[in-house]
Each structure stands twice: as structure tokens, then as C-alpha cells.
Amino acid sequence: MYRFALRPWWIVSHVVVLAIVVAFVNLGLWQLRRLDEVRESNAQLAARIAADPVDVATLLPAGDDADGAAAEDRRVTATGTYRPDEQVLIRGRSLDDAPGSWVVVPLELDDGRVVAVNRGWIRNDGRFSEVPEEYRAVPAGEVEVEGLLHTSQERGTLGATDPDEGRLASLARIDLDRLDAQVDGDLLPVWVQLTTPEPGAPDPSPTPLGLPDVDDEGSHLSYAVQWGIFTVIALVGYPMILRRAARERSGRHPDDAPGLDDPDPDDEPRAGDPRLDTIAP
Template identity: 50%
Template sequence: MSRYRFALRPKWILSHIFVLSLVVIMINLGIWQLHRLQEKRDRNARVTARSEEPVAQAGDLAAPGQYGKVGGLEFRRATATGTYLGDQQVLVRGRSNDSAPGSWVLTPLRLSDGTALVVNRGWISNSGEYDAVPKRFAAPTGEVTVTGLVRETETRGSFGSVDPKTGTLTDLARADVARLDQQVDEDLLPYVLQLQVQKPAIRAADPEPVPAPALDEGPHLSYALQWFSFSLMTLIIYPLILRRRAREIEREERNAALDAAAADEAEPDGGDPEDGAQLVSPAAPTGDPSG
């Protein structure tokens, strides 16, 4: 393990923490997508079960003001007969249809008992240019019978546009029955009916009915598998990066040692230059100097 001593340096420790945090985040994102998948499956089961129940009379499901009792009724099919209050219909801004911008048209339907039901007559394309329902989308006159899905009133969460609390509005940020109830003379039932069938029949010039909720599971499973795959790839690739770096350091150290050894061999002998040297005396004359 000595080859991985570099991994204990501060900058590498920070790298380990970052990678580990990244893996934890990706795993949690995958788990969150699985939770979203289960929520979608549960919702689909509720939609299927409730929409298969017998069609109920709208006034029998809840009384005006009973907003807290509608949650268990959403996606039930209901029917009602009455007369549209066309002069009191409003737009709900920012509703797309196949990515096209537009609005919903909400029209109160006055019932025989004097209460009214908010009917979502459908979607119109407006690209944000309207602040009231155009005249060409006027509600039909006379008695009509409507059948559709019960949808809960919408309320603002932590974010989103805020509608004025007072005054008569011609467009809303959301299908808020309580806010609409402030400007409609009749008492409104505490939910919206998403129109599917109307008698007399829906006209070609009427808003396009909003489709029933799709029962697909969405992309949550594929997203979860992607996050788990990213986590696994990180856990495989990061050790390989450490291994590669360890080999690079070993190679650098080995090359440095070879360079040092070569340098030592190339150095001249550093001893006393006179060591081992023999002093040679001038040659003595030979023979008789006189001869």
C-alpha cells in the first residue's frame, strides 16, 4: 500500500470527499426517482379505480365550502345539468397543450338548486395575448348536461403568481374555486369539473377539452437507472484513476533513481590527484664523467 501514500495528501483527501459526496448524491437522486415512480403508479391506480366508479351527481359529492372533503373524490366522474353563466367565465393563465402556450376556460354552471359548478370547458391557444375569454369562445346558451372528471381546487404553494385578493378578475393564475367564489353570485361547489362530454355536443369553435390524466409511468425508472449507473461508473473509474497515478509516481521515482545512478557513474574520481603517483628523479649520469 506504500504506493498509495500520495492519496493521503490534503488535496487528494479533498478529492476523495468530493467523489464520495457525489456518489451519495447520485444514489439519493436514483432513490428519489424510484419514489416518484411509485407515486406515479399509485396515482395511476387511483385514477383508474375512481374513474371506473359509477357517474355521480355533482351536487351529491360535496356541498359548497367543503374544500377539505374533495381530495378523496378527485378523478371521480360526475355529471350535472344547468345553465352556463357565460358572463362570469375566466381564464386560467399559463396552461400548455403539447408544449403550446395557452389558457383554460373556466365557466360556472348554475344548477337547479341555485348552486353553481365550475366547469373547465377546455384549453385555448393564446400565447399570453388575452387577459379575458375572447368572445368567440362564448359559452353555449340554454340548458346543458356536462360530464367529466372531478379535480381539486388549486391553491398557491411556496412559489407562483399571486392573484389580487379583491376585485372582479377575468383571468387567474390557477383554478382557484375559492377565489372565483368571491365574484360569482351563486355558491360554488368546492371543486372543478374537467369537461369530457357535453349535451348538446361540444362545438368545433369551443375550447379544446383537456385530456384525462395520462396513465404512463413517465421517465422515472430510466432516470433512476441512469443515476445508479453514474454512481457505479464513478466507483469503478475513480480507483482506476488512483491506480494510474500511483503507477505514474512509481515510474517517476524509478526514472529519478536511474538518472541519479547514471550521474554517479559519470563523475570523475574525487580522490587526491597525487595518490598513487610516483615521483621520477632525473636520470643519474652513467659512466665516468671524466672519461
């Protein structure tokens, strides 16, 4: 009944379906691996957030050539004086689906080095190409800030670019190499994301970004389940297609028993059978 499934066209169909099933299984496993990576990253982030903040000058001592990558996501404090004349706008940064920008201000530390501080988010629907006047004010004098430490942001494959020369009022990202080209002094290879407003912050001030959600695992588990469902559909649906094709070719359901009215092949008249004489020409 299923001999038709050995025909070339059906063999090609079998191979295609098998390839699809293998692809679905691998995509589901890939999503599960990504879920494990996210969970591991979240656990590491949670541990670093739970740790007591460390002074950034102590974490990265003067004369140390460390690139700061080992300190990523560490809670830190920094004490110094803001340089409002050197602040820049970081374009294209949304918050809760609202368009906006970040305001980054260099902070001169007590030892003379400088660290870039992301004071937070402001709404910007494209009107501002530099920090607007109402957000340029910073706490006067020495200030202590607290936040998360990050390394320089890098351009993606299709990311925007900034001119290499000149003093820029806005940047596409917190590119510390580009920022260092227009900031006086020794700029640290890390930047601080403010998580709480500074003491004495003027009103209005940018909105601090706060701490990241360490419980967010993304959509990897739901995607893995979807690929699993697609795999089951393929494994169940394709045999049903074969069964239907076989039924259409046989003219009866594969589970049907031979009917009582079906002709008996052994009872067919043969040459010389007298019954043939009764058949009209």
C-alpha cells in the same frame, strides 16, 4: 506502491469521492421512491376513472361541509344551466406545447348551488385578457356535463397573483375562493374538468382536455438509471486514477515483473571492493 494515497491531499480526495458516491446513490433511490409514488397515484387515478360517473350533487350533498378532497379525480356528471355572463379566462395553460387558456363557466345546478366547469382549452398567445367573443357561446338551457372533479388550485412559490377586489375577466388559476367572490350563489369547493363536449355545444367551442394518461410514469426510472451509471463511473474510475498515479510514481506498470536487466541491489560495489579501482575518477 500506494503509500502516497495516505497523504493529506489524497485523503481529502478519498472523502470527496466517497461523499459523491453516497449522494449519487441517494439521488437514485429518491428517483425510485418517486417512481413508486407516481405508479401508486396512477393506479388510484385509473381506478377512479374506471368507476361509473356520479352526479356531483349526490357526491357532495347540500349542507355537507366536505372540502371535496376525497372526491379528487372522480368522474362526475352535473346537470344545470350555464351562466355565460360570469365566465372567466384562466391564463397560461398550454396544450401540446401550444400557448393557450382555459375557459371556465359557472353551472347552476338544479338545487341552486353552482359548480365551476372548465369547458376546455383555447389557443391564446397573449392576445386575449378575457374570453374572446367567438368562445363565449354556451349550450342553451339545461345541459348535462361529464368530466373529472378537482379541488381548488393553489398558488405556488413563484406563481402569479390576482387582485383581491373587483370582478376579474381572467384568473391565474382556478382559485375557487377568488372565483366565489364574484359568482352569485353558493359555489361548490370543487370544479369539473370537461372531458367530452356537451350535447349541443356551439361551434367553435373550447377543446375539452380529455382523460389523463394513467400510463405516464415520467422520467424517474431513466433518472435513477443515470444516477446508477454515475455511481459506477465513480467507483470504477477513481481506483483507475489511483492505479495510474501509482504507476507514474513507480516508473513501471504495477503488473510488470522485475526485468532481467534491472540492477541487483545486492551486487552494488561497496567500499574496498576492487571493482571501484577500475572506475575512473
